[in-house]
Amino acid sequence: MIRLCLAALLLGSPAAAGEIWVTNEKDDTVSVISTDTLEVIHTYPTGERPRGIIFSRDFSRLYICASDSDAVQVMDPDTGEILHDLPSGEDPEQFALHPDDRHLYIANEDDAITTVVDIETRKVVAQIDVGVEPEGMAVSPDGRIAITTSETTNMAHWIDTETRELFANTLVDSRPRHAEFAKDGSEMWVSAEIGGTVTVFDTATQTEKAKITFEVPGVHPDRVQPVGFEFGAGDQFAYVALGPSNHVAVVNAETYQVESYILVGRRVWHLAFNEDRSRLFTTNGVSGDVTVIDVASGTALKSIKVGRFPWGAAFRP
Amino acid sequence: MGRLLPKRICGAIAAACLASASLADVTLRVGYLRVEQPLPPTLSNLDPVPGDIGLAGALTGLRDNVTTGKFLGQTYEMEQDVVATGDDPLAAARALLERSPFLILDAPAATLLAIADLEQAKAAILFNTSAGDLALRDADCRANLLHSLPSDAMRTDALAQVFVQKRWTDLVMIAGTRAQDRVYADSMRRSLRKFGLKLGSEKEWAFDADMRRTASQEIPVFTQSFGDYDAMILADELHDFGRYVLYNTWAARPVVGSEGLSALTWSPVIEQWGAAQLNSRFEQQHGRPMASQDYAAWTAIRTLGEAVTRTNATDPETLRAYILSDKFELAGFKGRPLTYRGWNGQLRQPIAIAHPRALVAQAPLEGFLHQTNELDSLGLDRPESHCGAFE
Known part of the structure; x- marks a missing residue:
C-alpha cells in the first residue's frame, strides 16, 4: 500500500497528466509546469507584461494578454511560437473565451472598455463602455451573459452577448478583481480586493445572494485581499486567493462559509487546477513561485520557482 | 434563457x-x-x-x-x-x-x-x-x-519608523529658514520623540549664495562639523537648497526628509x-x-x-x-x-517611503503595531488628539 501511494505521488495518475501555464508579468515569459513532475519544463518569451492567459477549447491555441504590447497574442502551445496578435484595445488585462470558441471578451484596463474580438476574422466586433479600470471577465456557460468588473467603479457590469449591451450594473465592494459563473451558471461570484469580500449573485435576478468574508488568523483584515478564485470538482468548494495575506481560502459553496485557510507563497493572485482537480496551482507574485496544493488534504506540497511576478495560470491536458 | x-x-x-x-x-x-x-x-x-x-x-x-x-x-x-x-x-x-x-x-x-x-x-x-x-x-x-x-506628522512619523527599523539612531538635521521648513522640522522633532529617537546636532541653512556653482565646495565644509552620524535629515519643504546637499556631504551617509529618501503622500x-x-x-x-x-x-x-x-x-x-x-x-x-x-x-x-526613482517601503512598516488600526501609528492618534469638534 505504501509503495502504491508513493508511486502515485511520484508518477501521478494518468488522469492528472498535463501542464500548467503561468504568465510572468515582469519577465515577459510564460512558464510551463508539468503536473506530473511538478517542474518547469519550458519557458517561452511573450509580448510585454503578460497577464491573462487562456486556452482554446481544444487546447491547440494559447491566448495571452500582453498588456503593455496592447495585444492578445496567439501562441502554438506545442512549439511556444507566437503565431500572430489579435487586436485587443489598449492595455488588455483579463479576458474570457465565449463557449462558441470564437469570441474573446477582453477588459481594457486603461480605457474603461470591454472589447469583443472575433478570433477567426481577427477583428474587433464590439467595444462596450464599462466602469473605470475593468478587470475581471467571465462568460456564462450558456454564452448568453458576459461579466466585466471595474475596479474603481466597484461594479459588475452584465453584458447581453447578443446585443452586446449592458443590461444590469451591480455594485460590489471596493476594487472587484475577478468574476466566475458557478453551478451551471445559476450563480455569479465576484471578488473585491480592497473590500475583502466575495459577493455571490443570483444570475437570474442579478441580485446579491450571499457575501463571503474572510478572517485569516494573525493577519490584519486590511491585508486579506481576495483576487482570483476557482471552483473544485462539482462546484462544491471555491478556492479563493487572498493576495498579500499569502493564504488560499477554502469556501464551502453551499453554506458560503470559509472552511479552512492554506498557507501558500507571497501575494497569491490566481489559480488553476490539474485535470481531475486533485491539485491546485497558485501564482505567488512577490515570491515568484507557484504553490502546488493537494486538494484532498488541503496542504501545500511544493513551491515551484517560475519567472518574476507570476500572474495568471491555465491548465492544458 | x-x-x-x-x-x-x-x-x-x-x-x-x-x-x-x-x-x-x-x-x-x-x-x-x-x-x-x-x-x-x-x-x-x-x-x-x-x-x-x-x-x-x-x-x-x-x-x-x-x-x-x-x-x-x-x-x-x-x-x-x-x-x-x-x-x-x-x-x-x-x-x-x-x-x-x-x-x-x-x-x-x-x-x-x-x-x-x-x-x-x-x-x-x-x-x-x-x-x-x-x-x-x-x-x-x-x-x-x-x-x-x-498631516505633516503622518509623513514625519513614517520616516521615524524607517529610522527605527533601520536602526539609524544617530541623526542630524539641516533646516531651512522658511516657515514651511520650520514646521517640518518641528514635526520631525515630535516624531523622533514619539518613536524614542533623539536628534543630535542641528544646523540652519541660511546661505544666500547660489549653490548651483559652489555646492561641491560649501556643503562638505558646512557638514564637516556634524562628524559621523547614521542619516542626515533635511527640512527644505520648498526644495530650495536640499537637492545640492546629496552626494556633497562630508560623511558618506544617506540624506532623508525633504530630499533623498522622502515620506510622500503620492x-x-x-x-x-x-x-x-x-x-x-x-x-x-x-x-x-x-x-x-x-x-x-x-x-x-x-x-x-x-x-x-x-x-x-x-x-x-x-x-x-x-x-x-x-x-x-x-x-x-x-x-x-x-x-x-x-x-x-x-x-x-499609508505613506510612501520613496526616492525619485523607486518606492523603498510603505509606512506603517511591519512591526509597528496598534491596538485598532496600524495606520493610526502615523499622525495624531485618538488619545493624543485635542480635537473636540467631532465628538
Missing part, C-alpha cells in the same frame, strides 16, 4: 438600461477653490510647481465619478475658482458654498479655518487638500473640515496596488506625473463619489455620516482601504 434576460430590462435602449429603475437620478455639485499662495524663489528652476497642481487630481477624480455615476443615474459637476494673491478668498468661498455645500480647498491653514467658520459653511463638507498643519487636526479642528492630505514611482493605472490615467489626461496634492484632491472628490454611490444621497448630512462611518472605505491604490479618523476628520492612509 429568456428567464435570465427579461425583455423589460434588455429590450430598452442602452441609456435607459444604464439608469437602474430603483435609483432616482441624482446630481452632486462640487466646488473647487484654489487660493494662490506666493512661492518664494528657489535656487534651481528644474522643477517648477505645475499651475494646475491639485486641480488636475480633482478633474481626474471627477471623471472617475462621472464614469461610475453613469451606470447608476448619478451625475457629478465641478465648479472651480481661483483667488489671486491679495484678493478675498472668503468672498469666493461664499459664492461657491451658495451653489454647493461640498467644497474642495487648496489654501493655507488660516484661510481654511476662516472658510470653515463662514456662516455658509455650517452644514457644508469641506476638504483640506493642501495644508499639512497638525493644528488643523488637533485643537484647531473643525467638524466641517475633512483632511484628505496627510509618487509616480508607486507601481503596486494598481497605482500604475492611476498614474498612467493621470499622465494621459494632464501630460505630467501625479503629485501628492493631486492625489489629495483626487481622494477628496472620490470620497464624495464613493459616498454618493453607496448612499444614493446628495445631502451633506447623509454623506458626512456615511463618510465617517465604519461602512466607508475608499480604494486609493495604496493596498489598503482608506478611511477617515472619526476624531479629527483625517483620511487614514
Whole structure:
C-alpha cells in the first residue's frame, strides 16, 4: 500500500497528466509546469507584461494578454511560437473565451472598455463602455451573459452577448478583481480586493445572494485581499486567493462559509487546477513561485520557482 | 434563457438600461477653490510647481465619478475658482458654498479655518487638500473640515519608523529658514520623540549664495562639523537648497526628509496596488506625473463619489455620516482601504517611503503595531488628539 501511494505521488495518475501555464508579468515569459513532475519544463518569451492567459477549447491555441504590447497574442502551445496578435484595445488585462470558441471578451484596463474580438476574422466586433479600470471577465456557460468588473467603479457590469449591451450594473465592494459563473451558471461570484469580500449573485435576478468574508488568523483584515478564485470538482468548494495575506481560502459553496485557510507563497493572485482537480496551482507574485496544493488534504506540497511576478495560470491536458 | 434576460430590462435602449429603475437620478455639485499662495524663489528652476497642481487630481477624480455615476443615474459637476494673491478668498468661498455645500480647498491653514467658520459653511463638507498643519487636526479642528492630505506628522512619523527599523539612531538635521521648513522640522522633532529617537546636532541653512556653482565646495565644509552620524535629515519643504546637499556631504551617509529618501503622500514611482493605472490615467489626461496634492484632491472628490454611490444621497448630512462611518472605505491604490479618523476628520492612509526613482517601503512598516488600526501609528492618534469638534 505504501509503495502504491508513493508511486502515485511520484508518477501521478494518468488522469492528472498535463501542464500548467503561468504568465510572468515582469519577465515577459510564460512558464510551463508539468503536473506530473511538478517542474518547469519550458519557458517561452511573450509580448510585454503578460497577464491573462487562456486556452482554446481544444487546447491547440494559447491566448495571452500582453498588456503593455496592447495585444492578445496567439501562441502554438506545442512549439511556444507566437503565431500572430489579435487586436485587443489598449492595455488588455483579463479576458474570457465565449463557449462558441470564437469570441474573446477582453477588459481594457486603461480605457474603461470591454472589447469583443472575433478570433477567426481577427477583428474587433464590439467595444462596450464599462466602469473605470475593468478587470475581471467571465462568460456564462450558456454564452448568453458576459461579466466585466471595474475596479474603481466597484461594479459588475452584465453584458447581453447578443446585443452586446449592458443590461444590469451591480455594485460590489471596493476594487472587484475577478468574476466566475458557478453551478451551471445559476450563480455569479465576484471578488473585491480592497473590500475583502466575495459577493455571490443570483444570475437570474442579478441580485446579491450571499457575501463571503474572510478572517485569516494573525493577519490584519486590511491585508486579506481576495483576487482570483476557482471552483473544485462539482462546484462544491471555491478556492479563493487572498493576495498579500499569502493564504488560499477554502469556501464551502453551499453554506458560503470559509472552511479552512492554506498557507501558500507571497501575494497569491490566481489559480488553476490539474485535470481531475486533485491539485491546485497558485501564482505567488512577490515570491515568484507557484504553490502546488493537494486538494484532498488541503496542504501545500511544493513551491515551484517560475519567472518574476507570476500572474495568471491555465491548465492544458 | 429568456428567464435570465427579461425583455423589460434588455429590450430598452442602452441609456435607459444604464439608469437602474430603483435609483432616482441624482446630481452632486462640487466646488473647487484654489487660493494662490506666493512661492518664494528657489535656487534651481528644474522643477517648477505645475499651475494646475491639485486641480488636475480633482478633474481626474471627477471623471472617475462621472464614469461610475453613469451606470447608476448619478451625475457629478465641478465648479472651480481661483483667488489671486491679495484678493478675498472668503468672498469666493461664499459664492461657491451658495451653489454647493461640498467644497474642495487648496489654501493655507488660516484661510481654511476662516472658510470653515463662514456662516455658509455650517452644514457644508469641506476638504483640506493642501495644508499639512497638525493644528488643523488637533485643537484647531473643525467638524466641517475633512483632511484628505496627510498631516505633516503622518509623513514625519513614517520616516521615524524607517529610522527605527533601520536602526539609524544617530541623526542630524539641516533646516531651512522658511516657515514651511520650520514646521517640518518641528514635526520631525515630535516624531523622533514619539518613536524614542533623539536628534543630535542641528544646523540652519541660511546661505544666500547660489549653490548651483559652489555646492561641491560649501556643503562638505558646512557638514564637516556634524562628524559621523547614521542619516542626515533635511527640512527644505520648498526644495530650495536640499537637492545640492546629496552626494556633497562630508560623511558618506544617506540624506532623508525633504530630499533623498522622502515620506510622500503620492509618487509616480508607486507601481503596486494598481497605482500604475492611476498614474498612467493621470499622465494621459494632464501630460505630467501625479503629485501628492493631486492625489489629495483626487481622494477628496472620490470620497464624495464613493459616498454618493453607496448612499444614493446628495445631502451633506447623509454623506458626512456615511463618510465617517465604519461602512466607508475608499480604494486609493495604496493596498489598503482608506478611511477617515472619526476624531479629527483625517483620511487614514499609508505613506510612501520613496526616492525619485523607486518606492523603498510603505509606512506603517511591519512591526509597528496598534491596538485598532496600524495606520493610526502615523499622525495624531485618538488619545493624543485635542480635537473636540467631532465628538
